[in-house]
Amino acid sequence: MVTFTVAGRDADDTLLEGVLLAGLDEHAQALFAQVMAIECGSVLLRFLDAAADSMSTTDGIAFRLNQPDPVVEGALNAFEKLGLVRRMNLDGLIFWRMVTDSETRRLARNLVTWQNRWLARLMRAEQFINGRTLLGNLRAQ
Numbered sequence: 001m002v003t004f005t006v007a008g009r010d011a012d013d014t015l016l017e018g019v020l021l022a023g024l025d026e027h028a029q030a031l032f033a034q035v036m037a038i039e040c041g042s043v044l045l046r047f048l049d050a051a052a053d054s055m056s057t058t059d060g061i062a063f064r065l066n067q068p069d070p071v072v073e074g075a076l077n078a079f080e081k082l083g084l085v086r087r088m089n090l091d092g093l094i095f096w097r098m099v100t101d102s103e104t105r106r107l108a109r110n111l112v113t114w115q116n117r118w119l120a121r122l123m124r125a126e127q128f129i130n131g132r133t134l135l136g137n138l139r140a141q
Contacts (some may be wrong), residue, residue: 020118028111031082035052035111038078040067042115048085048098049112052105084108119138 011096021029035041043065058066062072076096079085083104098105 005097023114023117024111028107028114031107031111034082038075040065040075041073041078042069044072044075044079045084045108046112046115048079048104052098055097057093057095109131 005008021032024032035045038044046060047061047065058073058076059069061076062069065072076085076087080087083101084099085096088097098108
């Protein structure tokens with residue numbers, strides 16, 4: 001299992017991390033750790049997954065992600081080293097796109113799906129903790 005070092009962590013943090021990562025295989029856990037180490041890596045992966053068959057320029061991606069061009073350029077270069085994206089130079093313009101390798105795309109899709117599933121679960125947990133669940137709303141009436 002991949003672990004992250006964060007100052008001020010306690011046993012609950014470690015337990016939660018283990019529960020969260022349990023749904024990922026070793027390859028997906030390794031990719032998750034690498035993507036999270038890249039500034040704007042998570043949002044870039046989600047963008048690329050949603051636009052897997054599109055080609056975009058660095059500044060176009062930066063605009064869509066609301067991130068500075070240099071940050072996105074650094075993330076794209078790191079993604080290229082990870083084998084997630086391909087750089088194409090067309091008449092002096094650099095375009096980026098997700099690689100066409102089906103296994104790499106499947107791994108990225110699985111990671112994004114896992115993130116979506118856990119984000120939805122965490123939102124429901126927050127609603128429950130704050131008493132804003134459907135059951136809680138019915139009791140309040």
